[in-house]
């Protein structure tokens with residue numbers, strides 16, 4: 001299974017650390033959208049899309065890049081994110097990215113989220129939120145997520 005991970009990680013590199021952990025298990029390269037030709041995605045069986053969460057949504061650069069992707073025919077994808085707070089049950093920001101990917105013809109097979117150190121300006125006053133995240137448990141959870149994903153997709157292909 002050939003996989004690639006597209007990741008925008010601008011704040012503290014939190015999401016990049018998660019992407020690298022998943023990438024290690026899936027044997028997938030982690031790339032910024034600026035560093036991959038969208039046409040190349042057609043050569044992968046699985047594509048991961050992730051970023052930090054900014055004002056309750058994925059990074060605008062990732063969303064804009066996805067909006068401009070060439071339409072796919074049910075190419076398998078997964079979504080991942082880090083955020084200062086645990087994702088609220090409603091509205092779920094992962095749902096909005098999933099919907100966007102589905103519009104581009106992707107079949108989103110799984111999601112991974114965890115906390116990431118957050119220094120959005122009001123939180124700086126108190127030293128930030130979710131300090132130390134992603135921590136070793138988050139990294140291990142990301143690895144387990146990737147192992148599960150790999151096992152399921154290998155069994156179904």
Ligand SMILES: Cc1cc2nc3c(=O)[nH]c(=O)nc-3n(C[C@H](O)[C@H](O)[C@H](O)COP(=O)(O)O)c2cc1C
Nearest residue numbers: 009010011012013014015052053055056084085116
């Ligand atoms: C301007 C700004 C807005 C943010 N908005 C949210 C938010 O709405 N919800 C949340 O849980 N975290 C929010 N965060 C925290 C980031 O999602 C968190 O730090 C994330 O791990 C950053 O990922 P990165 O280091 O890969 O860019 C915000 C951070 C910044 C700087």
